[in-house]
Amino acid sequence: MKTTATDGYLDAARDCILDLGWRRTTLTEVARRAGVSRMTIYRSWSDMSTLLGDLMTREWAGVVTAIDPESSITDQIVDSVRSLRGNELFQRIVELDPELLLPYLLNRRGRSRDLILELIEGAIREGQSVGTIRAGNPVVMARSLVLAAHGFVLSGHTMVDDDVSEEDLADEARLLITKVLAP
Template sequence: MTSLRHNPSAKPVAIDAYLDAARDCILDVGWRRTTLTEVARRAGVSRMTIYRSWPDMPQLLSDLMTREGTTIVTTSVPVAPLIDRIIGAVRAIRDNELFVRIVELDPELLLPYLLNRRGRSQDLIIELIEGAVREGQAEGTVRPGNPTAMARALVLAAHGFVISGHTMVDDEVSEDDLYDEARLLISRVLAP
């Protein structure tokens, strides 16, 4: 069996409905208690219909998180300066109910993407930042350097704000204070 990304015969509308059902399940009971059988039940299809697209929950979760991440990144702040797009994406991910639920109930699901490998959403983010860095370099608004390395460094910095930002908020430092610092950090990395 292959995941959605390797199953060209799957109908996009149906796939979205299945991913919506999986999202609803995870929001209700968390990833550990969500099964492909429950996803099929909520989607109103047979288990085999779901199994044709995903052999297991990790593959389904991977496709769900890719869809969620792609939506966030492409809609958070689509037309704005690069710094605003990065901060907008960080805020949108931090506020995303699926991401929040996973952090609350199943934070270990994030570890592979922080310790072992990049996910498709991370690659998309890197690609978008890299393109914006190249454009900025051509215009003279971004310093010279390897755009790929710069984009990856910015994603690494953003990880901290996305994953751990809430741990730095208290009576002395607000979330907005942290975003102001993130904006300063990004602007200094990019400054010509």
């Protein structure tokens, strides 16, 4: 994969957020860590919110597209949930700045979620064409699966205790997805 200057700037922003959290990260600090002038960063991003949007899009899209495309749609979704929950940037945002996720949960989808929906819709259409997935509107089905996955990504850890393990929840997610898609 070809690395661009923008990737270097986003890498610097990621490092800052991991070290300092989003609230304490500034475009000036990102520029310093990237080894460029503030104006270089300001030419691409007018504020930290815009930069964070690009960083989260790159990060979440990278997590999801790294999943084995040859695995079943069920495994792809469960593996994506696991990968997102284990992602250090995601963990740091949830730990220090969870309010950053609220716009994407309450007001808009965002680019990475659109990519995820596109991938799931495509897999559903493909499964429908060969009869392994039930008939239905693939757009509605994909959106419903993403909404269900949100709970596993964002709140799954609150359901783990001495009685229920993460693997138990992953198994239940597999069952849920399988039954939703069964022909």
